[in-house]
Amino acid sequence: MNPQQTRAIVTISLLAAFADGRKDSAEREHVRRVAESLGDAADLDFMRLYQDVLLGRADLGAAAAALDTLELRQLAFEMAVGVVEADGRHDPAETAFLQKLEAALKLDHDQAETTVHRAEEVAEAPVAGGLPAEVAPAAVVAAASAAPLPDRAELDRMILNAAILNGALELLPQSMASMAIIPLQLRLVYRIGKSYGYELDRGHITDFLAAAGVGMTGQYVEQIGRKLVGGLLGKVFGGLGRGVGGTATGAAFSFATTWAIGKVAISYYGGGRKLDTAALKAEFTEWFGQAKGLQQQYAGQIAERARTVDLAQITSSLRG
Template structure:
C-alpha cells in the first residue's frame, strides 16, 4: 500500500471522527499518533486539511484505486464511527456517502454490525449463565431471581466477559472487534444494576470514557493493529507497548475489559463517589492484575474463537 493511500485512509478516518459533529484536541492528537505509527512522518497536514473541510469524501475516494484500499478505508471509517458503541444518524449518513463514493458493496460490514446489534439487543444485561467454562456460583444478591441465581459470581462474570471480548480479537471476521465496546458497555450496565444503580446509556458511556476506552483514536489503533498488519511493523509495537498483531490485541482487550469490570464494581459499590483520578488508578491496578492472569486463560480464549463466526461467538457468550 502506498503512502498516498495510507494518508487518504487516515484523512477519511479523520472525517469519520468528526461526522458526529465533534472531535476534541486530545482526540485529534491521538489520531496523529496513530498515523505516525503507520510511518507517516507529518500526518498533521493531511489531518488538518480534513478537519478544515478542504478535503471531501469525493476527493479522497478518487485517490483509492484498488479494491483493497477502498475496503480498508470504509472498514476504518466504520470502526471510528462505531467508537462509542453505536453509529449516530450523522455517522450513518457519512458512511453511506463514503460507500457510494467508493462504489463499494457494504454488505459484509453491515452484516457484522447487524450481528453485534442483534446479540447485544437480545441480551441487554449479559447476565445469564457463563459460557466459557467458568464455574457457576450462586448470586447471593439476586434473592429469588432464578436466572440470576444460576449466573456466575460477579468476579467470574467479569472474567467471562474479558475472555469473550478477547476472543473477538482472534476471529477472522473483518471488524469483529467492533463487538468489544458494546459488550464492555453492557458489562458496566450490568454491574451498576447489581449495585442498585439506575443508569442511562450516557452515564455508562461516560464512565467507560474515563478509562480512555471507546475513543475514536483508540478504535483506530485497533484497526491499525488488526488490518494494516505488516504495514505498521515495529512502529506500531512501540505505540502499543508490545508486538503488533491480533494476538497482542487479545491480550490488551482482555486486560482492558477485566480492569473495566472491577473498577466499575468498586465505583458503584462506593456509591459513585470516586474521583476520575481514583478510577484511573483502580483501572491501572486491575489491568496489571489482568496481565498476570492472561497467560492462564489464553488457551481458553483461543478455544472460544477457534472455528467460530462472529455471530456464533456472540450468541455462545450471551445465551
C-alpha cells in the first residue's frame, strides 16, 4: 500500500472507533495513547489523523476514494467492522456508520452483511466458553470446577500458551484472526477468575480490563496500527487471508498484552479482588514491560504456532 492508502485505512478505523459518538473517557484515552505511541511511525502521522477525526476534519468519502482496488476496500471494511465489534456491542449509530461505509466503498451488500455477521458471532462469544486445547491445561479446567485453590504453575502455563497463541494470531493477515484475540483474552480472565471461585460475566471482565487500562476498542485500533507499521497489511496484494506475515511487531504487542492481562488477573482474583484502579494499572504496566522482554524468548514458538494454527477451528469454537 502507498502512504495515501495506508492513511485512508487508519482514518476509516478511527472513524469507526468513535462512530457511536459516546465512547467513554477511558476508551478515548486509550485510543489517544495509541496515537501517541505510534506517532509518525511508517509516515502514518497517527496523532494528526486522530485529531482530524475528533475535530470532524476527516472525510469518510475521501478516505474511501483513496482505496482504488476491491481488495483494499474490503480490507478497510473488515478493519472497521473489527473496531466496531471489539467491545462486543453494536449500537444503531455504529450500524448506520457501517452502512454508510459500505456505500462509500461500493461493496456488495450481501458480502458486507456476511462480514458483519461473522464478526458479531466472534465478538459476542460467551466468555464462559472453552479455550483451545493448547491453551487450557487439564489441571486448570479441573481447578475451575473443583479445587479450592488452583495450581499456580498451571495457571502460568495457561497464560503463556494464551499469549503465544494470540501473538501467533497477530501474525496472520486475516482480519478474523485479529478479531479472535480479544474474545480469547476475555475467556482467559474468565478461567482465571473461576479457578479462584469467581463466576464472571462479560460486563465484569470488561470493567476489570478497563480498570487495568486495557480498552477493547483501543486495543483493536492499536492492532491495526501496528500491523500497518509492520507492513503486514501489505500482504493484501498477495491475497487476503493467505500466508504468515513477515513482521513480529503486532505479535509482540498481543503476546505482551495477553501475558499482562493474565498476570494481573491472578493478582486480582487470587488476592480477593482488593486491588484498586491505580494498583491494577501499575501492575499491568509492570507485567506488560516484562512481557515485551520475554517475547523474544518465545518468538520461535509464536512463529511456529502461526504456521500451524487452525483459525477456522478457533473462530468456530468461539462462535459455539
